[in-house]
Amino acid sequence: MSSVTLFAAAQLRGIVDVPGDKSISHRAVIFNAVASGSARITNFLTGADCLSTIACIRALGVDVTQDEDEVHVYGVGLQGLREPSDVLDCGNSGTTLRLLAGLLAGMPIFTVLTGDASLRSRPQRRIVEPLRSLGAQIDGRQAGDRAPLAVRGTAIRGGSYHLPVASAQVKSALLLAGLGGSGPLTLTGRIDSRDHTERMLTAMGLELEITPEQITLHPPTHPVLPYPLSLRVPGDPSSAAFWWVAAAIHPNAELTTPGVCLNPTRTGALDVLRAMGAQIEITNQRSEGSEPVGDVTVRSSVLRGTEIAGDLIPRLIDEIPILAVAAACAEGETVVRDAQELRAKETDRIATVAEGLRALGGHVEPTSDGMKIVGLGGPALRGAQVQSHHDHRLAMAWAVAALIATGETTIADPDSAAVSYPGFWETLTMVQHAP
Numbered sequence: 001m002s003s004v005t006l007f008a009a010a011q012l013r014g015i016v017d018v019p020g021d022k023s024i025s026h027r028a029v030i031f032n033a034v035a036s037g038s039a040r041i042t043n044f045l046t047g048a049d050c051l052s053t054i055a056c057i058r059a060l061g062v063d064v065t066q067d068e069d070e071v072h073v074y075g076v077g078l079q080g081l082r083e084p085s086d087v088l089d090c091g092n093s094g095t096t097l098r099l100l101a102g103l104l105a106g107m108p109i110f111t112v113l114t115g116d117a118s119l120r121s122r123p124q125r126r127i128v129e130p131l132r133s134l135g136a137q138i139d140g141r142q143a144g145d146r147a148p149l150a151v152r153g154t155a156i157r158g159g160s161y162h163l164p165v166a167s168a169q170v171k172s173a174l175l176l177a178g179l180g181g182s183g184p185l186t187l188t189g190r191i192d193s194r195d196h197t198e199r200m201l202t203a204m205g206l207e208l209e210i211t212p213e214q215i216t217l218h219p220p221t222h223p224v225l226p227y228p229l230s231l232r233v234p235g236d237p238s239s240a241a242f243w244w245v246a247a248a249i250h251p252n253a254e255l256t257t258p259g260v261c262l263n264p265t266r267t268g269a270l271d272v273l274r275a276m277g278a279q280i281e282i283t284n285q286r287s288e289g290s291e292p293v294g295d296v297t298v299r300s301s302v303l304r305g306t307e308i309a310g311d312l313i314p315r316l317i318d319e320i321p322i323l324a325v326a327a328a329c330a331e332g333e334t335v336v337r338d339a340q341e342l343r344a345k346e347t348d349r350i351a352t353v354a355e356g357l358r359a360l361g362g363h364v365e366p367t368s369d370g371m372k373i374v375g376l377g378g379p380a381l382r383g384a385q386v387q388s389h390h391d392h393r394l395a396m397a398w399a400v401a402a403l404i405a406t407g408e409t410t411i412a413d414p415d416s417a418a419v420s421y422p423g424f425w426e427t428l429t430m431v432q433h434a435p
């Protein structure tokens with residue numbers, strides 16, 4: 001489909017089972033690939049990014065079966081990955097490329113990691129430099145800053161690294177390299193990004209010492225480690241956020257997203273929506289495997305502007321495009337700061353969010369590390385032609401805007417939503433027609 005045309009919705013109602021979390025789905029396959037047995041993963045995200053991870057792991061000689069959202073991974077142990085006969089295609093997925101680069105840095109095989117045009121334009125020095133400091137032999141275009149990356153697996157040293165940016169991909173790449181290291185690896189600095197890697201590796205029997213200041217990983221001393229980890233993947237809060245904002249900005253709405261991951265490193269969007277005055281109810285809070293989950297209901301709300309900055313940023317980085325739509329419909333100004341990481345995503349999301357919101361009648365000023373949005377004082381966007389630039393989060397953010405915009409909204413390249421949210425467009429129709 002080259003474009004989709006949408007109109008405002010009369011109402012939004014229903015229970016939306018958002019797909020499994022993308023970060024946890026990637027990790028469940030990658031970590032279990034080097035475990036000492038087989039694992040069953042349910043509610044796996046079948047988005048294109050996680051399917052890229054499965055394809056790469058299979059190319060490394062690991063049996064992975066997939067039947068809809070149920071995946072079985074037959075782990076080969078830390079010594080068992082096979083050298084692939086071709087390059088590994090990570091598609092659009094930064095998580096796939098960066099986590100695999102870290103894991104493969106310490107394996108006795110040669111691999112080349114590449115991806116689509118967007119992924120090949122994203123910075124990789126952030127993983128290449130720290131991995132090299134641990135002894136990794138890794139190179140790529142632009143002195144190692146751009147994929148394709150060539151990884152000549154070698155002995156990895158223990159040591160320490162100070163993370164300058166709060167990136168879970170960098171943190172995880174280093175921890176995965178450390179699994180094959182000759183001694184403990186300590187990470188300091190910005191370790192406050194999503195912590196699924198730490199939770200899952202701990203659940204797989206590895207020894208991690210975690211304090212607010214540092215993480216130390218001890219390489220496994222027994223071949224039975226890591227143990228396989230079967231799990232049900234909780235719902236993805238980054239996907240649920242589209243429905244939370246849709247319900248908050250629409251004047252006749254109530255949407256519930258059950259079973260969403262409520263890991264505190266992921267709940268920044270809920271905190272911001274609450275600060276903006278959104279009516280949010282969280283029920284049925286429980287633990288699923290290593291993660292807290294709960295059911296989130298959001299109702300029509302009157303929103304006011306807020307500040308999104310500092311430590312909040314890593315807790316909602318992927319939700320900024322949809323939070324910008326909420327800000328455009330609020331009363332007063334919203335300022336996003338400290339979010340220069342947005343420029344290193346599938347698109348430069350400071351530039352592309354500002355462009356799209358302006359086309360829809362929003363008042364947005366991009367800044368070097370974020371944006372200023374002067375709200376329209378209510379759901380007063382107007383339909384327009386908007387670009388998704390093949391960025392899944394933009395395609396879905398503009399679809400939510402269309403639900404309250406006047407006239408018709410045409411979104412180019414809507415299929416990119418399937419990178420993280422297969423079924424998004426069907427659900428968009430469903431919530432408008434639920435009784």
Ligand SMILES: O=C(O)C1=C[C@@H](OP(=O)(O)O)[C@@H](O)[C@H](O)C1
Binds near residue numbers: 168169318
């Ligand atoms: O580790 C992960 O699963 C992810 C980390 C984040 O990226 P950074 O590590 O670049 O912040 C996020 O944007 C991405 O969607 C998923």
Ligand SMILES: C=C(OP(=O)(O)O)C(=O)O
Binds near residue numbers: 049092093094096345
């Ligand atoms: C940035 C994202 O993913 P990745 O870095 O894995 O491509 C995203 O899903 O918004």
